[in-house]
Amino acid sequence: MPDLPSENMRRYFLKRELKIGAITIAIAIIAILSDLRCDFNPIETLMDLPGSVVWTFQHFTPTLSSFEKLPKILLALWKTFLGAAAAALVSAILAYVVALIGCRPVGFGGVVRLFVRGVATVSRNIPNVAWAFMLTFSFGQSEFTGFLVLFMKSFGFLTRMFLETMDEISQGSVEALYSVGATKLQIITHAIVPLTSTQVISWLLYMTETNTRDATLVGMLTGSGIGFVFELYYRTFRYDTAGLVILCVALMAMGCEAVSNYVRRRIIQADDAPRKRIVAGDGKIVTRVWTKSKVIIVSTLGVLAVLTVYGFAQMDYGEVNLLNATLGAFNNFGVMVFHPGTDGYWTMGELFNDLVLTISLAVLTTLIGSILALLLALPAACNLSNKVVSNIIKLVFSVIRAIPTIIWVLIFVVSISLGAEACIVGMMFHTVAFLAKAFSESFEELDQGSLDALRSTGASWWEIVTHCVIPEKANDILSWIFIRFENNFVNTVVIAALCGSGGIGYELFLAANFYFSMHAVGLITYMCLAVSVILEVISTQLRKRLIVNRSA
Amino acid sequence: MRDNETLLRIDNLSKSYDGKTLALDNISLALGEGEFVSVIGSSGAGKSTLLRCINGLIKPSSGSIVFDGVEMTKLRGKRLRTQRRRMSMVFQNYNLVLRSSVIQNVLQGRLGYKNAVAGALGIFSKEDKEKALSMLERVGMADFAYVRADQLSGGQKQRVGIARALVQEPALILADEPIASLDPKTSRTVMDLLRTATDDLGIACLVSLHQVEFAREYSDFIFGIAKGQECCKGTPCDFTNDVLAGVYEDEDLLDA
Structure with missing residues (x-):
C-alpha cells in the first residue's frame, strides 16, 4: 500500500520545483535570445567597466574654466524648470475637468466615459519621442515645443x-x-474636490518632478532648455562643462524631489482643529477654518500658478505662426493616425527586425537590472539591515535617479563605445535605482511578526530572505518588474538610437528628421504602441496566473 | 389606515435588479405626518432598497410612491431635487464627506435650497449658518464644529449625519439602518435623537432596523419585510415573539 500522505507531499514539492525550474529556463532562453540579437557580451562589458568609470571621472569632472559657463547653464536650467512646472499645472487643470466629465460619481457614463479613457490612453502611451518629432515638425525647435511635448504626456x-x-x-x-437634493456642480465642489484634493496635489507634484527629469531628453529632441545646452558641450567634446551641467541637473532633480516629498507628507497629516466656539465676537458664525494642510495645498497651487504665468510670459515661442502651426499639427497628427505607411523607405521586415532589437535591449536591461535591484534592495530595507546602511544606499540611489538616463547612456557612449553595451549599462542605472527603491519600500511594509517568527526559529538572514521576504513580496516584485519593463521599452526606443545601437528608434529619427515622412512616423508609433499594449496584456495575464491569491 | 394627513403612500412597489428575482415584491405602505415607523427584517430582505426607492436613489421597476401629493417615480432633474429636499436620509455608514469639517458637512444639508452657483461656491446665508449651528447643538456636537469628520467616532459621525438631515427641515427622515454599526449605548442616543425629531419638530421618521427591541420601544407602527414581501405590520403591541419569528424565519429571537 503506498503511503498516501507522503506521496502527496512528494508530488506537491515536485510540482513546485518543476514550476520554478520551468520559469527559470524560460527566462534563461529569453535572455540568451535577446543577447544574441543585440550582440551584447556581458563578460566583455564587465571587464570594460572599471576603465570606463575611471575615464569618466577624469573627463567629466567640472574644471575651473567650466565654471565660467555657470550663469548660462543656470539660466537654461531655470527656464527648463518653468516649462516643466507649467506643463504639469496646465495639464492637471485640463485633466481634472476631463476626468470629471468621465468619472463614475458625477460624469456622463457610457460613450463619453469611454472616449475620455481613450483620449487619456492614447495621450499617455505615445512615447515622448513621437510627440517630440511630431510637434517639432509643426512648431519648430523652441521652448514652447518642449512645453507641448511634456504637456501631452502629462495630460494623458x-x-x-x-x-x-x-x-x-x-x-x-x-x-x-x-439625496439632499444637490446639483452635480454642488456635489463636485462639496464632495469630489475635498475628497480628491490630497491625491490630486500629490500627483501634481509628482508630475512636476517627473517633467523636470524628462525635460533633459525632451530638450535634446526639441532643441531647447538644458538638454540642448548639455548636447552642445557634449558634442563639442567639452566634457568638463558637460559634467557641470550634469551636476546642476542632478541638484535640481534632487531639490524637486525633496520639496515634493515634504509637501506630500505634510498634507496627509491630520491637523488639530481649533475647538473654539463657533460664534465669533461680533456674532458672525465662522464656517471656514484655515488648517495647516489647507494652507499648504493652496500655497502649492499658488506657487505653481505664478511659475506657470511667468514661464509663459518669458517663453520662447519660436519663429512660427502659432495658429498655423496648431492647424498643421492637427493635420500631421491626422496623417500619422489615419495614413501610416513605410513610404517606400523600408520594408515591414526590416522594421520588425529592428523592433525585435529594441525589445531585446529592453529585456536584457530589465532582467539584469531586476536581479541587481533585488540584491541591493535587501540591505536598503531598514527592517532587514541597519538604518545607516539603508540610508546610505537610498541616498546613492537618489543621486543616481537624479541624473537622467539619457545622460548616463551618453557618458558610457564616450567612455566605453557606441553600441549595445553603452545602452544597456547606461539604462541599468535607473532600472536598478528605481526597482531597488520600489522593492525596498515593499520589503519595509512586511509585517514584523512574520520576520520575528522566522528569527526566533534561529534562521539566518539569507534564510529569512528566501523563505519569508521573497515569497511574501513576490507579487509586488513581479508587478514592479513589469512596470519597469514597459517603461524600459519606451525608453529604449529613443535611447538605442541616440547611442548608436539602432533599433526602431533609429528609423523613427530618420523618418522625422531626414525623410520628413509623417506616414512612417505614424507607422512606427503604431508598432511601438502595439508592443506596449501586448506587454501590458501579457503582464496582466502572467500576474493573474503566478500571483498568490490573497483572499483573507 | 391612519387619522393624520397621509404624508407618504407607497402602492404595489416592486423592484428587480436582474429581471428575475424580486428585491421588493408588491409592497404597500402608508405613513402619516409626524409618525414614527420602523421597518424590520433580516439582511437582504429589501429594507435598504425600499428606502432608496422612496427618495429616488434607486428607480423602482413598478408601483407608485406618492410623497406629499407628488408622484416620485416620474420625477427627474430639478423637480426631483425639489422633492428630495423635503425628505432627508440618515445612512448606516454615516456618508459624511470625511475630509471636510463637521460644520461644512451639516451645511451641505442646505444645498437643496441654494441655487446652483451659490451652492457650488459654498456661499451660505446667515440663516443657513444659524440653522446649522442650532442643529449641531441639538445633537450635542457644537463643540466639534471645526473638527475634520474623519476624526470622529462612529456615534459622533452619526450625530453629525442626523444634524445634516435635520438642517434640511424635512417633512420625513429616512433612516437606513442608522444604528447597525454602533454600540448599544450610542445606538440609544441616536434613536433618542430621531424620536425627539418626531416629538419636538413633527418630522415623520421611516427607520429600518435589525434591533427589534428598539423598534418596539420607539415606533408608533412597525412594518415587517421578509424576502421583499410584506410579512406583517402593526403597532408594537401586535409584534409578539411569534410574529417576529415569521419576520426572521427560523432565527431564534427569544434570546434577543
Missing part, C-alpha cells in the same frame, strides 16, 4: 490618475449629497 497620465481617484472616492458621500 494625469487624466487617468484623476479618473481613478474620482472613481475610488466613497460613493456613500456622493449618494448622501444626491
